[in-house]
Each structure stands twice: as C-alpha cells, then as structure tokens.
Amino acid sequence: xxxxxxxxxxxxxxxxxxxxxxxxxxLGNYAIFGALHLVGLALLGGAVILLNLRFLGAGLNTEIGxxxxxxSLRPWFWVGFAIVLGTGVIIGMLNAEKLYYSPAxxxxxxxxxxxxxxxxxxxxxxxxxxxxxxxxxLIAAGIAFLIWLASMQVFSFTIGVNPGTFHMVTxxxxxxxxxxARTRLIATLAYALIFGAIAVMYFVVGMNNYDQIYLTxxxxxxxxxxxxxxxxxxxxxxxxxxxxPGNLTRLVALFSILSWVTVAAGGRWIGFS
Amino acid sequence: MRDELGKPGPxxxxxxxxxxxxxxxxxxxxxxxxxxxxxxxxxxWLIDLRMMGLAFRNVPFSTLNNKxxxxxxxxxxxxxxxxxxxxxxxxPLLYYHDIWFRMKMIFLVLASINIFWFHNxxxxxxxxxxxxxxxxxxxxxxxxxxxxxxxxxxILGRFIAYDWYRCEKVEPGSFVYWFAECKQAMAFTEVPFExxxxxxxxxxxxxxxxxxAPESTPAPETSPADAPGNGG
Numbered sequence: 001x002x003x004x005x006x007x008x009x010x011x012x013x014x015x016x017x018x019x020x021x022x023x024x025x026x027l028g029n030y031a032i033f034g035a036l037h038l039v040g041l042a043l044l045g046g047a048v049i050l051l052n053l054r055f056l057g058a059g060l061n062t063e064i065g066x067x068x069x070x071x072s073l074r075p076w077f078w079v080g081f082a083i084v085l086g087t088g089v090i091i092g093m094l095n096a097e098k099l100y101y102s103p104a105x106x107x108x109x110x111x112x113x114x115x116x117x118x119x120x121x122x123x124x125x126x127x128x129x130x131x132x133x134x135x136x137x138l139i140a141a142g143i144a145f146l147i148w149l150a151s152m153q154v155f156s157f158t159i160g161v162n163p164g165t166f167h168m169v170t171x172x173x174x175x176x177x178x179x180x181a182r183t184r185l186i187a188t189l190a191y192a193l194i195f196g197a198i199a200v201m202y203f204v205v206g207m208n209n210y211d212q213i214y215l216t217x218x219x220x221x222x223x224x225x226x227x228x229x230x231x232x233x234x235x236x237x238x239x240x241x242x243x244x245p246g247n248l249t250r251l252v253a254l255f256s257i258l259s260w261v262t263v264a265a266g267g268r269w270i271g272f273s
Numbered sequence: 274m275r276d277e278l279g280k281p282g283p284x285x286x287x288x289x290x291x292x293x294x295x296x297x298x299x300x301x302x303x304x305x306x307x308x309x310x311x312x313x314x315x316x317x318w319l320i321d322l323r324m325m326g327l328a329f330r331n332v333p334f335s336t337l338n339n340k341x342x343x344x345x346x347x348x349x350x351x352x353x354x355x356x357x358x359x360x361x362x363x364x365p366l367l368y369y370h371d372i373w374f375r376m377k378m379i380f381l382v383l384a385s386i387n388i389f390w391f392h393n394x395x396x397x398x399x400x401x402x403x404x405x406x407x408x409x410x411x412x413x414x415x416x417x418x419x420x421x422x423x424x425x426x427x428i429l430g431r432f433i434a435y436d437w438y439r440c441e442k443v444e445p446g447s448f449v450y451w452f453a454e455c456k457q458a459m460a461f462t463e464v465p466f467e468x469x470x471x472x473x474x475x476x477x478x479x480x481x482x483x484x485x486a487p488e489s490t491p492a493p494e495t496s497p498a499d500a501p502g503n504g505g
Contacts, residue, residue, distance in 0.1 A: 035431035038310060039424055046315020050341065059344060063336045064329075072329050076319065163297035167308055208294035215296070264308050272300040 001154050002103045017096035030094050033087045040083025041264055047077035048115075048260050051123055055131075055253035056179045070127035077119070103158040104273050108266025110151035115259035117144035123256050126249055133249060141252045148259045155262065156226075160273040165222055167265040168258055172229045175254055182239050183232040190232075194225045292362030299362050306355035312348035314423050316341050324416025330406035335399060370458035372438045372449050377429040384422035391415045 004011065018027065026033065051073050053059035060069055092099055099105040121140045126133050133141075156165050176187035198221050205214055237251060292299050322328035323337050360368055368374045395411050402408045408416075436442065440455035450456070 031432060031435055032428070035428040038307065038427050038431055039314075042310040042314035042427065043318060044315070045311020046317075046319050049312060049315060049344075050319065053344070060332070060337065060340050063340065064332050068331065072332070073319075076322070076328065080315075163301055164304060166301050167304060170305070202295070202298065203288075207288065207291040207298050208296075210296060218297075260311070261308060264311060265304065268304045268307050269300075272297075272304070 001158075002101055002106045003099070004101050006106075011100070014096045014100045017093045020093065023090055023093045026090055027094060030091060033090045033094075037084060037087040037091060037267075040080050040085075040087060041267075042080070043076055044080030044084055045260060045264070047073040047080060048119055049257060051127060052253035052257050055123070055126070055249045056175065057250070058179060066127045066131050070124050074124070099270065102270050102273070103154055104161045104164070104266050104269040107151045107154040107158070107161065108263055108270070110154065111148060111259055111262035111266055114144045114148035114151060115256070115263050117141075117147065118252070118256035118259050122252055126252070131249060133252075138248075141255075144259065145255050148255060148262065151259075151262055151266070155266065155269075158273075161269050162219070162222075164265045164269040164272070165226070168261055169222065169225050169229060171258055171261045172233070172254070173225075175257065176229070176232055176236070179250070180232070180236055183236050187229075187232050190228050191225065194221050194228075197221070289361050289365065292358070293364060295362075299359065302355045302358040302362065306352060306359055309348050309351045309355065310427065313345060313352050314427060316345040316348065317423060318420055320345070321416040321420040324408060325413045325420075326407045333403045334408070334412075335403050366458065367439075368433065370440050370453045370455060371433055372453045373429045373432040373435075375453060377426050377433070380422045380425045380429065384419060384426065387415055387418045387422065391419075 003014075018024065050059050051070060054061055054066065054069055064072070117140055122137055122144060125137045125140075129137075152165070152168065154161075155168075156162050170191075173187050173191040176183050177191070178184075180187055198218055201214065201217065202209065205211070233251075233254075319328055320337060320341055323330075323332070323334055329337055395415050398409075402412060438449045438453070440450070440453060440458040443449045443453075443455060445455070
C-alpha cells in the first residue's frame with residue numbers, strides 16, 4: 001500500500017510539489033534539512049522515551065512527580081516535533097514523487113498518526129493525571145494501538161521494506177529484556193537464539209548470498225521472533241492482572257515507544273527500498 | 274535477483290565486501306545506527322540541557338545523571354557497534370577519505386575530551402551546584418559543548434551519504450584534497466587496471482595476479498544511496 005494507490009487522482013499535484021514556492025527556493029538544500037530532520041528526531045525521541053520509560057519503571061522513576069516530569073519534557077517534545085515536522089514537510093515536498101509511491105512512507109505516516117495519539121492524547125494525559133487512566137484515554141490508546149498495527153501490517157508485508165521490521169522487533173525485545181517482570185530471561189534467550197542463528201547462517205553461507213532459501217529462512221525467523229514477542233507480551237499482560245493499576249500503562253508506554261520507532265524506521269527505509 | 278538489484282559480485286570476498294553486497298544486512302545495521310539516535314542523543318541532550326540550566330531545574334543534576342546516563346551509555350554502545358559495521362561493511366576507504374566522516378571523527382574526539390574535562394574537573398565541585406537550577410558557567414559551557422558536538426556529529430554523519438567533496442571531485446591543492454588525504458586515495462585509481470586477458474589469447478600461467486584495487490577505489494555510484502532519496 002502506498003499513497004499513489006489510495007489517491008491516484010493527485011499524481012499531477014504531487015509531481016508539482018517540489019516547484020511550489022517557497023519550498024522551490026530550497027531545491028539545492030535538501031541535505032541540510034534531511035540532517036536537521038534527524039536532529040529533531042533525536043530530541044523528540046529523547047523526550048518521548050524518558051516519559052515512557054518512567055511508566056515502565058526506569059529512568060527518572062521516583063525522583064520527580066509524574067506531572068512534573070511531563071511538564072519538564074513537554075517543551076523539548078514540542079521543539080523536537082516542530083523541527084521534525086518543519087524539516088519533514090520541506091524534504092517531503094522536495095522528494096514528493098518518491099514518497100508518493102513509497103510503501104515505507106505510507107507506513108511511516110500511518111505510524112505517525114498512532115504515535116501522535118499516544119504522545120498527545122494518551123501518555124501525557126496519564127502523566128498529568130498522576131498515572132491514572134480514564135476510560136476516554138484508554139479508548140484513545142486502543143485506537144492508537146490499532147492504527148499502529150495497521151502501519152506494521154504495511155511494513156511487514158511489503159517486500160523490500162519488511163527487513164525494517166527488525167528494528168521494531170528488536171526494540172520490543174530490548175524493552176522486555178530490560179523491564180519484563182516475568183519474561184526478561186526468556187525474551188533475551190529467544191532473541192539471541194533467533195537472530196544469532198541468522199547471523200551464523202549468513203556468516204557460513206556468505207552475507208552476499210541471495211539464494212531464495214536463506215531469504216525464506218530469514219523471513220520465517222522474523223515471523224517467529226514477532227510471534228514469540230507477541231506471546232511474551234500477552235504473558236506479561238496476563239501476569240499483570242490484579243497488580244498495581246499502573247500496569248496497563250506499561251503496555252501503553254511500550255506501544256508508544258514502538259510507534260515512534262516505526263515512524264523513524266519508516267523514514268529510514270524510504271531510502272533503502 | 275542479484276542482477277535485478279544491481280549487486281553483482283563473485284563469491285568469496287572479504288566479509289566487508291560481502292556485507293556491502295548483502296541484500297539487507299548493511300541496511301539493517303545502518304538503520305539501527307540512525308534509530309538509536311533517539312535513545313542516545315535524545316537522552317544526552319536532556320542531561321546537557323540540565324547542565325545549561327534549561328531543563329529539569331528542580332531535579333538535582335546527580336539524580337538526572339544517575340538515572341538517565343545508563344540509558345545514554347547503553348545506546349552509545351549500540352551506536353558504536355552499528356557504526357563500525359556500517360563503516361567496515363560498505364567501503365571503508367571511501368569513508369576514510371571522506372571529509373564529512375573525518376570532521377565527524379574530530380567532533381567525536383572533541384566530545385570525548387569534553388566528557389573527560391567534565392568528569393575530572395568540572396564535576397569535582399558537584400556538591401556546590403548539584404541542586405542549583407542555574408549551574409556555574411563551567412558546567413553550562415560543558416553542557417553547551419556536548420550538545421553542539423553531538424548536533425554536529427549527527428549533521429556531519431548524514432552528509433557522509435553525499436558525494437559533493439569526494440576525492441575524485443576536488444581539485445588537487447585544495448583544502449579538502451589535503452584534509453581528506455586525497456592524494457593517497459587517488460593513488461589507487463592510478464594503478465593501471467589490467468583487463469583479464471580474453472579466453473582466446475590467454476596463455477597458461479600468464480594471468481596477472483589478482484588486482485586488489487577496484488573495490489577500494491572511491492566509487493560514488495556504489496556509495497550508500499546518495500542524493501535525496503535517502504532521506505526521511
């Protein structure tokens with residue numbers, strides 16, 4: 001899926017975007033805006049990650065009240081977001097035609113909607129409410145999660161983009177390995193076994209080996225890693241029943257981080273695919 | 274498939290060359306390098322901003338540092354590993370003679386010197402300013418230096434993908450030519466390349482020894498996807 005399939009009628013408009021004033025003045029300056037896009041990503045990412053790690057019980061977890069933490073991070077979240085959005089619109093318009101046909105870009109934008117709902121409608125609301133989640137916020141989190149799943153669907157099933165799924169799978173395992181209450185060890189072992197085996201396989205057969213069999217093995221390894229990750233998450237969730245009220249928030253924090261990782265990964269795989 | 278993707282290559286090369294020709298392995302490593310920026314630069318900047326008195330003014334510096342720095346350090350380890358894979362796994366000589374890469378390394382050294390200065394000198398008086406929302410000038414300076422260095426490292430790192438100042442494009446005698454040691458880089462291209470003799474005229478035992486030069490020659494068309502398309 002890409003925007004050209006969804007909106008075929010705007011093809012002419014898209015191809016004219018690089019010539020729209022004042023973006024047309026920046027035609028020779030793509031590189032600096034592309035670089036600043038990464039700067040914004042880092043700042044935004046830092047703010048998002050610190051807040052969500054707090055929900056997961058890491059980083060700044062007791063030293064500062066939740067509403068205070070959110071208030072401290074808010075300006076940097078918005079500065080990072082403004083840089084990312086401003087530079088993103090410029091590099092997007094200068095590169096419009098490629099993005100129009102890019103499934104990675106489509107996945108990125110869908111993930112961006114999910115990530116925005118998580119960050120602006122869910123996690124900051126939970127923080128301001130001292131960690132309590134209202135029904136409205138819970139519904140928003142559910143909607144954001146479903147939107148993120150849709151973006152992952154595009155990411156995972158598009159040939160050429162799907163290797164990028166590695167980033168989200170890895171981020172999921174890292175979070176489980178660091179914060180999983182009961183799945184920490186098994187998550188670490190499963191990840192090391194699956195991706196270690198792939199590394200050994202390519203070391204043996206040659207990393208530039210394009211034989212279909214090794215691609216098929218890699219794809220199935222990724223599917224297995226994703227399914228195991230999903231199962232471990234359900235196991236974690238199951239273990240949370242009756243626990244402290246903040247445990248559903250941990251899950252929200254996990255998917256909030258994964259949504260932003262998907263946005264960033266989508267951006268990088270536009271260039272690779 | 275190899276031909277369709279324009280990634281031809283005989284078997285049995287060095288692992289660096291293999292990785293460069295891999296279907297996805299290099300992309301995965303470099304993608305991880307870029308994505309980890311969120312965890313590395315994003316967290317170190319928040320510590321820098323606290324040092325500059327611009328963020329977390331009501332949290333003691335030591336608290337922020339003790340709680341956030343481990344995340345930064347973990348992410349830095351990932352940056353180093355994926356950075357090394359990206360460097361050695363594409364065309365190390367191309368990067369070695371790239372002006373942006375060299376400038377990036379200079380700022381990496383500067384950032385390290387700043388960390389050394391901070392930990393060994395500035396941080397000595399921590400007890401006096403730990404809870405101060407407005408730390409002393411030396412602390413602010415160290416924070417500002419750190420933030421600027423990492424900002425430039427990101428920008429310079431992104432510029433490595435562009436071939437504007439690759440050795441074959443710059444004039445001998447120019448600053449870039451000197452700074453990137455282009456004379457040394459271009460020496461590879463001056464090695465006369467001998468085409469392998471055609472089958473019909475080849476004499477047994479007369480074949481030239483394996484030519485080491487081609488893959489180490491700066492070649493922009495095989496460089497990490499140049500030009501706009503690489504962005505996002």
